Amino acid sequence: MVQQRLLDIAIEQFGQHGLDGVSTREIAAAADTAMSSITYHYGGKEGLYLAAADEVAKQMGGLDTIATFDRVIAGGDPAAARGAIAAIMRNFLERLQQPQSNAWALFIMREQLNPTEAFERIYAGPMGQTARVLVELICVATGGDDRAAARLAAISLFGQVLVMKAARATCRKMLERETLTQDVIDDYAARVVANIDAILDRMIAERQEQS
Amino acid sequence: MVQQRLLDIAIEQFGQHGLDGVSTREIAAAADTAMSSITYHYGGKEGLYLAAADEVAKQMGGLDTIATFDRVIAGGDPAAARGAIAAIMRNFLERLQQPQSNAWALFIMREQLNPTEAFERIYAGPMGQTARVLVELICVATGGDDRAAARLAAISLFGQVLVMKAARATCRKMLERETLTQDVIDDYAARVVANIDAILDRMIAERQEQS
Numbered sequence: 001m002v003q004q005r006l007l008d009i010a011i012e013q014f015g016q017h018g019l020d021g022v023s024t025r026e027i028a029a030a031a032d033t034a035m036s037s038i039t040y041h042y043g044g045k046e047g048l049y050l051a052a053a054d055e056v057a058k059q060m061g062g063l064d065t066i067a068t069f070d071r072v073i074a075g076g077d078p079a080a081a082r083g084a085i086a087a088i089m090r091n092f093l094e095r096l097q098q099p100q101s102n103a104w105a106l107f108i109m110r111e112q113l114n115p116t117e118a119f120e121r122i123y124a125g126p127m128g129q130t131a132r133v134l135v136e137l138i139c140v141a142t143g144g145d146d147r148a149a150a151r152l153a154a155i156s157l158f159g160q161v162l163v164m165k166a167a168r169a170t171c172r173k174m175l176e177r178e179t180l181t182q183d184v185i186d187d188y189a190a191r192v193v194a195n196i197d198a199i200l201d202r203m204i205a206e207r208q209e210q211s
Numbered sequence: 212m213v214q215q216r217l218l219d220i221a222i223e224q225f226g227q228h229g230l231d232g233v234s235t236r237e238i239a240a241a242a243d244t245a246m247s248s249i250t251y252h253y254g255g256k257e258g259l260y261l262a263a264a265d266e267v268a269k270q271m272g273g274l275d276t277i278a279t280f281d282r283v284i285a286g287g288d289p290a291a292a293r294g295a296i297a298a299i300m301r302n303f304l305e306r307l308q309q310p311q312s313n314a315w316a317l318f319i320m321r322e323q324l325n326p327t328e329a330f331e332r333i334y335a336g337p338m339g340q341t342a343r344v345l346v347e348l349i350c351v352a353t354g355g356d357d358r359a360a361a362r363l364a365a366i367s368l369f370g371q372v373l374v375m376k377a378a379r380a381t382c383r384k385m386l387e388r389e390t391l392t393q394d395v396i397d398d399y400a401a402r403v404v405a406n407i408d409a410i411l412d413r414m415i416a417e418r419q420e421q422s
Contacts, residue, residue, distance in 0.1 A: 016228075017228050017232045106321065106324055109320050113316055113317055119380050123381065131384070131385050135385070148398075151386055152386075152398060152399050152402040154385060155385060156371045156402055156406055159372070160370045162373070162377060163366055165324075166370075166377035168323050169324075169326040170338065171366055173334050174342050175362055187359075188363050191360075191364060195367055195406070199406050202405055
């Protein structure tokens with residue numbers, strides 16, 4: 001209980017202020033525990049920061065479904081791969097709308113701009129696994145094996161979902177909405193899924209032109 | 212000179228630590244000036260924060276080219292509109308690669324997640340202007356006037372560029388690159404431009420199905 005509270009507060013505080021902008025004294029006080037418990041469980045501030053990164057990776061979740069996608073990749077059916085890509089993107093979009101993602105969003109964005117050892121640990125979790133799966137699914141969906149092309153495409157798909165969190169205030173302004181209600185998210189998800197289809201079709205056409 | 216130094220340091224410090232995480236004392240010391248000069252020029256911390264937001268809007272730039280895009284919109288030529296959309300996206304991608312964007316990136320992302328009055332001022336600048344132009348250009352390029360559909364599409368295009376900054380470390384990992392060199396950016400820009408083409412074509416097909 002104390003450890004979970006410490007981690008949640010650490011994610012929020014480190015996210016808001018960075019590793020150097022917050023003291024273990026402040027985190028211990030906010031978690032209503034003694035500073036010695038941070039030393040005992042995590043060895044100190046750096047250890048707590050890395051544990052917070054592991055917790056972020058855990059809360060991002062998704063690892064449990066990787067096996068399902070690996071089966072789709074092994075199956076080699078382009079239509080199934082296309083459906084799996086859409087499912088990953090929809091799921092990621094839904095996940096980013098959940099209130100608990102606010103806690104780790106700033107932590108991750110800070111690491112994205114100035115990555116530390118913590119980013120390696122986050123990427124080693126669901127984030128990197130999903131990236132790998134997405135690239136392979138794009139290869140299956142387009143019937144190609146150009147990993148470099150698939151990676152660029154994967155980033156362009158990833159961005160279409162990420163924007164709803166990383167530029168949330170801009171999205172709200174553009175959509176003239178105070179809050180991003182489920183109907184807006186559904187409309188946007190439909191746009192993204194149609195885009196994925198259009199982009200994959202274009203990639204197939206590009207490959208046929210080259211051969 | 213002192214004012215520019217103060218603003219640059221304010222953007223960086225407020226970006227790193229937030230409004231509440233940094234004192235005017237620290238900013239004045241880092242800018243090698245007296246605290247009284249912050250009071251004199253900006254009235255205090257909140258005033259300096261808003262001035263920093265205005266400076267971020269200014270550094271994002273692009274306002275000078277809005278008139279050019281407005282002429283393309285007025286012209287009503289779908290091919291010209293398509294070219295203009297690609298030009299905006301390429302330009303934005305290049306801009307986000309410039310080292311100076313590191314200073315304001317965290318400032319803006321923090322505001323995106325927890326917007327304050329400062330976000331209104333940033334959006335009132337080039338950001339909001341570009342968003343408006345992009346939506347109108349999509350209408351011209353697809354020959355439609357469904358603003359709601361164009362707004363969703365504009366967000367999905369915007370995200371494809373934003374990802375290279377907001378998830379830069381993830382992109383580097385996915386592309387297996389230590390740094391995002393110009394050749395990688397060029398390859399990615401080509402992918403995004405092809406995607407824009409494919410998405411606009413799909414939107415035209417969607418419109419024809421509906422009518």
